[in-house]
Amino acid sequence: MVKLAIVIPCYNEAEVLRDTAAELTAIYADLVDRHVIAADSFILFVNDGSTDTTWPVISDLHASCTCIKGLSLRGNVGQQNAIMAGMMMSKDRVDAVITIDADLQDDATKIEEMVMRFEEGYDVVYGVRESRKVNGFFKRNSAKAFYRLQELLGMRIVYNHADFRLLSRRVLDELSGYEERGLYLRGIVPLLGFKSATVSYSFKERKAGTSKYTIGKMVNLGVDGITGFSVKPINFIIGTGCLFLVVCFFMIVYILWSFFMGRTVSGWTSIMLSMWFIGAMILLSIGVIGKYIGNIFAEVKHRPRYSVETFLD
Numbered sequence: 001m002v003k004l005a006i007v008i009p010c011y012n013e014a015e016v017l018r019d020t021a022a023e024l025t026a027i028y029a030d031l032v033d034r035h036v037i038a039a040d041s042f043i044l045f046v047n048d049g050s051t052d053t054t055w056p057v058i059s060d061l062h063a064s065c066t067c068i069k070g071l072s073l074r075g076n077v078g079q080q081n082a083i084m085a086g087m088m089m090s091k092d093r094v095d096a097v098i099t100i101d102a103d104l105q106d107d108a109t110k111i112e113e114m115v116m117r118f119e120e121g122y123d124v125v126y127g128v129r130e131s132r133k134v135n136g137f138f139k140r141n142s143a144k145a146f147y148r149l150q151e152l153l154g155m156r157i158v159y160n161h162a163d164f165r166l167l168s169r170r171v172l173d174e175l176s177g178y179e180e181r182g183l184y185l186r187g188i189v190p191l192l193g194f195k196s197a198t199v200s201y202s203f204k205e206r207k208a209g210t211s212k213y214t215i216g217k218m219v220n221l222g223v224d225g226i227t228g229f230s231v232k233p234i235n236f237i238i239g240t241g242c243l244f245l246v247v248c249f250f251m252i253v254y255i256l257w258s259f260f261m262g263r264t265v266s267g268w269t270s271i272m273l274s275m276w277f278i279g280a281m282i283l284l285s286i287g288v289i290g291k292y293i294g295n296i297f298a299e300v301k302h303r304p305r306y307s308v309e310t311f312l313d
Contacts, residue, residue: 007086049076127164
């Protein structure tokens with residue numbers, strides 16, 4: 001039987017944690033009773049520096065149920081690092097790890113199917129969302145656009161996959177060697193090259209509370225994902241620069257023609273538009289290059305991605 005760890009990153013999720021724990025422990029008990037997973041499998045809640053009562057709730061759940069463990073980080077390090085902390089804490093104890101968000105909008109009933117795929121020989125099993133109907137128009141379409149952008153930039157991704165996945169111990173051992181600070185697991189895992197499968201499910205409404213994954217956090221994750229896995233934005237800037245050199249040549253011809261024809265005053269509008277447009281492109285280019293330099297700055301310091309405060313075994 002498979003010894004499994006279910007890792008759940010939590011940031012200010014006190015409102016939903018008890019419901020989440022009840023659903024996951026019921027699934028755990030059913031899988032153990034049917035000998036799908038080993039009895040010493042466990043559920044690990046990772047407290048990512050929450051400022052509400054998330055950690056006290058996790059402590060109460062640990063005290064009331066032997067299959068629940070808790071890991072508390074000293075500060076808020078972000079969802080990706082919290083997931084990594086939980087996986088690294090679990091990897092030497094289990095055969096495989098499944099990661100899932102605390103709100104259980106991902107379908108936890110698919111855990112059994114993921115385990116089945118693992119037993120068939122797949123080291124990675126991705127949870128893939130069939131539908132995003134519960135998301136608003138903006139979030140649904142911005143997510144689609146972001147996946148398309150990643151594909152255009154040459155990244156290896158799994159469409160409509162977030163962080164609901166199963167990884168075998170072999171994958172976790174390999175993943176432990178990836179020490180970058182701008183962690184983007186959706187991009188790293190496909191790069192590892194292990195045999196993979198997918199499990200489809202429908203995305204659900206939250207049972208309680210509100211999403212802590214703000215637009216700002218999603219944008220930061222997206223930027224880290226793109227700049228951490230592709231240099232095509234810099235190549236795009238170079239290509240744009242070459243294009244502007246060509247445009248500049250025609251502008252010189254136009255300006256000289258206007259000068260000799262006595263029409264220099266009438267060119268004020270085009271000059272101003274050009275100045276604003278080129279200025280914006282320069283600032284954007286500096287920003288993109290600055291982001292890459294910032295990533296290098298963060299990497300060369302080799303600071304720990306997270307610091308463990310308490311582990312409830």
